[in-house]
Amino acid sequence: MDVKENRITINGHKYSFEPGETILEVARRNDVFIPTLCYLKGSTPTGACRICIVEAKGVPGFISSCSTPAGPQLEVFTETKRVRNARRTILELMLISGNHNCSIRDVLPQEWSDFQQMVENYDKAEDICAAYGRCKLQALAYRYLVTERTLDSLEVKYPLDSEDPLIGRDYSRCILCGRCVYACNEIQVNRAISHGYRGIQAKIVFRGDKTIPESDCVYCGECIQVCPVGSLFEKKSRFNARMWDVEQVRTTCHYCGVGCQLELHVNKKEGKVVKVRGIDEAEPNHDGRLCFRGRFAFDFIHSPDRLTRPLIRKEGKLEESSWEEALDLIATKMKEIEKKHGPYHVGCAVSTKYTNEDLFQAKKFFHSVLATDNIVHFETSAYTGIRYEELEKASTLVVAGADITRENPVAGSYVKQAVLRGVKLIVVDSRDTEISRFAKVHLKNLDDPSALAKVIDGDNIIVIRHSEYNITPLKKMSNVKVYSLTRENNTVGAYTLGIKPGMDFDLSNMRFIYSMGGHFKKREGVDFLVIQDFFPNEYTEIADVVLPAAVWVEYEGTYISSDNRVNRVRKAVDPPGEAKPTWQIFKELAERMGCSWESADSREIWENEIGREDPYLKKLNYRMLDEGDGIKVDKGYFVSFKGANTLPEGVDRPDDHKILCSHCKDMENVFKKLF
């Protein structure tokens, strides 16, 4: 087609468009403002709310710009007097449809207070709407000066749904835009929410019009993320995440290897993280998608159970002490044991939850200060470098042994979306997982490799496998790309920094162990055991020294996610009590061992030391990482490990996500429901 033909006129200016693009998309791309409420990027446009209407020359009435494709003959006007008046009427009708008690002015004082009283009786909150300041309806009412109330308010038909501890539903403020329905069905594909009833009775419902705990909801919270008004809200932060009290900090999620970008809402007065939202325009979790852990399980940060001071075992009991005393003791013991038994009897077990800077410092400490390479983690091998945008282009998608919708839910949403777009999914799993409900073929085992070969189609096959699953028959086939998603956020980082899995870690050979997330069931033969953790637990019970570590929102750093993306982790709050970042603990420990380390913060460790060692990471400084969505490293890390995938004797690997969630309010029921 001639290029000239693909030009639309908006407000007298000509803009080119791609075939299939809607008027709204062309306008947005060129910074022409058109208001929207029901429009949800990435899902089917419905034109339900009508606020995006525009006028077009020669077209009677109005057209909704979110659902009308741009055409070469169209001459569109977005803000004419008629359009503005129509929008004003739409807004007025929305405002009288429920308890919108923030912006209705120019009414008699008595009438106004009666209305406020009525709203207060409805939700008993004695507070203005929780969405105040970030409500789209409110913003549009101000923009279009909808100050009058010429019609009577409608009666609220449905009571507040406060059955659920995490998600609240306030029907009195719902404008039935349907964004939550499309977010649930088309973005996260959990398919729990739907429109129900009709006309004046219309309501957003779950299956059987049940409450959230009884429904199919998996608590991804995408519905809250997209709600333009105050109808859906996080109960944990209903009234303490006011826009004037909070500051937003972007960071990376610390749960699984997907590495979602989070927007932490920090209440400045309380100095606490009060709410977490996904970042709409970020990768890898675009459309603001998050999972139940990322969105709701953050309040362990401020749990009163956190370790805040070092503990030293004195006369058989762990007692609080100062950092000086604890670090001095560790250094003395370390020197003593090293001298007596040699460096090969000193070891360190790390969790791959820590930042690259932490892990690097730990590795440097054991390698250069103690001259031992006994520093290991217990995560199994992984095929990194998954590209989520590739999934929907696959001819066949195989998910082998991965309960992807539970372990890496955001990646699971991409798989489910690919299925909705027609990709053939094959699940190999002995269990009936949620993802197996979306599969065309569900194989219970891989005993007969030909069974799988029979059902695979096409020349673009993508396999996502759990790291412990044997997929040898698949690897032999051509046109097969194999990826896996790591359980922990920074397993790729640990491999990159040269920390190896320690499946041959011989506990009985160790006289001194420093554990930062390795879980030891026993300590026979170990003369001195140092454990650093966030919470006291059954594993810290057997330690000689327990050090309080800061958690991921309490210092700066970087992670590398399963798609080989280096992401920034940022400080949002101060650590509780005397808890310290891990990199700092090792710096101070090194000092006591007679080594003075120059780098004084995470940035210096990354730029001056890690970059020097790894040529691929060399070019990435914090300034570059701070722009946008982190940086993908095209190294194609193939972090694989030969040998058994069984844990060594005496080592435990509990679900540490579950442990962290258990220190959060109201997460228990979620776990009960999902697992």
Added chain:
Amino acid sequence: MQTQVEENLTASPEDLALMEDVFRKNSRENSLMIYLQQVQAQFGYVPPYAIKYIAERTLFSESRIYGVVTFYTQFSIKPVGKNIIKICNGTACHVGGSKVLGKKLRSHLKVDDENPTTEDRVFTVQPVACLGCCALAPAMMVNGRVYGKLTVDSMIDVVESYRKAAELEVV
């Protein structure tokens, strides 16, 4: 119209056979309306286990099917009566006093808008916008048969004749 559905997700073997039948008859995948219409015809309503059954065999989620069922008046999520009485509320019938007739009928059968089915599940009363037989106003329809030029007495007589027929069938 907050309707509490009794939680009955396990179908009896007979019900399951009926459901299998619905699916055998319609080989076309994902024709939700047809499945639902057949279920409604076979069971007299759309039970929760039917929604679950359809969801397991199609691309539709249970919540979506529930949404569709509650949207259309042709479907009911509550069991309906053996005889369905449609009271016409069209203009001609309204002028002819259909409001009074409806009120009398409901009080006679002890039903209301929230619970339109009698306890013995013999009758369900549904208001309709127009039956299209305005010359016979005021009118009602019982199981597809139209009764016109009603008075309160003649209406009750018709209803009672159906009740008698139902009783005879039971005996």
